[in-house]
Amino acid sequence: MTLSFSVFLAVISAALASTVVYTLRGRRRDADVDGKSGQFMGRLGDFVLHWFMWAISPAVAFSRRFGLTPDFYNYAGLILGVASGPLIAAGRLELGGWATALSGIADILDGRIARMTGTASAYGDFIDSTFDRFAEASTFIGFAYYLRDSQPGPIVAAAALAGSQVVSYARARGEVLGVTCTGGLMQRGERLTLTALVCVVGPAAARAFGVPLSSLVLGMLWLMAAATLLTAVWRTVWIAARLK
Numbered sequence: 001m002t003l004s005f006s007v008f009l010a011v012i013s014a015a016l017a018s019t020v021v022y023t024l025r026g027r028r029r030d031a032d033v034d035g036k037s038g039q040f041m042g043r044l045g046d047f048v049l050h051w052f053m054w055a056i057s058p059a060v061a062f063s064r065r066f067g068l069t070p071d072f073y074n075y076a077g078l079i080l081g082v083a084s085g086p087l088i089a090a091g092r093l094e095l096g097g098w099a100t101a102l103s104g105i106a107d108i109l110d111g112r113i114a115r116m117t118g119t120a121s122a123y124g125d126f127i128d129s130t131f132d133r134f135a136e137a138s139t140f141i142g143f144a145y146y147l148r149d150s151q152p153g154p155i156v157a158a159a160a161l162a163g164s165q166v167v168s169y170a171r172a173r174g175e176v177l178g179v180t181c182t183g184g185l186m187q188r189g190e191r192l193t194l195t196a197l198v199c200v201v202g203p204a205a206a207r208a209f210g211v212p213l214s215s216l217v218l219g220m221l222w223l224m225a226a227a228t229l230l231t232a233v234w235r236t237v238w239i240a241a242r243l244k
Contacts, residue, residue: 004094005204015055022051030054032112037182040189049189053112056105060112070114074127077106081135088142088199093213096142097199103135104192129172132188136164139195143221150214156221163228164191170232174239181239184231186224194220 030053032038040049063073081103087096110128114120140161147153167184174181198220206213 002094002203004098004200008200018055019051022054027051028054032115037180039182039187042183042185053108056108059105059109060116063109063113064117068113070110070117070119070124071127073106073110073113074124074131077103077110078131078135080106081131082138084135084195085138085140085142088139089145091146093146093199093217094203096139097196097202100139100192100199101196104189104196107132107188129168133165133168136188136191137161140164143217147214147218147221150218153214153218153221156218156225159225160221160228163225163232164188166232167228167235170235170239174235174243177239177243179239179242181235183238184235186227186231191224191228194224 027047027050030050033049033053038049039045062068080099084096084099084103087093087099107128110124111120114124140157143160144154144157147157163186167186168188171181198217202213202216202220205211206216
């Protein structure tokens with residue numbers, strides 16, 4: 001068992017224990033999430049989403065106490081997200097997965113802190129969404145290189161990247177025109193979760209089941225490519241109908 005997988009098991013154990021505490025304390029919904037119509041896996045992931053926001057509340061309090069600004073987390077998320085690409089390309093999937101996970105957490109913290117401190121702005125929204133695109137591009141380029149010896153690998157990675165970009169573009173363009181659409185099968189949160197899981201858990205799963213790790217990665221990318229395409233089409237139709 002690798003150190004990375006041992007850390008993952010420890011994190012999962014702590015997370016499961018914390019869900020019990022969260023449930024016993026009343027499973028309160030997060031007002032910030034409800035305010036911006038946040039979703040995870042549609043409405044099926046409501047419990048996970050609201051629990052996670054409760055679980056990271058100490059990190060939010062720590063950040064505010066010690067003056068860690070939204071910009072700090074924006075740049076931290078960018079650095080970690082971009083770093084995931086070269087790590088994945090070099091075959092260091094576990095490190096790439098942790099970089100992806102931490103980048104996602106930084107991405108959440110910057111928005112929450114900005115809204116709580118009243119510093120949310122057009123500048124912050126622009127930097128946040130643009131940095132996310134840089135990070136995702138790096139990650140999927142890393143997958144394309146990692147799967148360079150697999151005939152469909154780079155193409156499937158490119159399809160997943162394209163789908164991810166169109167999903168985000170549809171939402172951004174809709175909001176510019178006055179229509180907010182946050183739903184869909186494969187939003188950024190789902191993409192980050194899948195990417196981090198296959199990178200961190202994939203090596204141990206491949207050894208346990210005797211399958212090539214590249215096959216697991218390729219399967220995840222096929223799923224992501226298909227789901228992002230469906231999400232992009234759904235958002236396009238949904239937004240267009242309301243604009244019409």
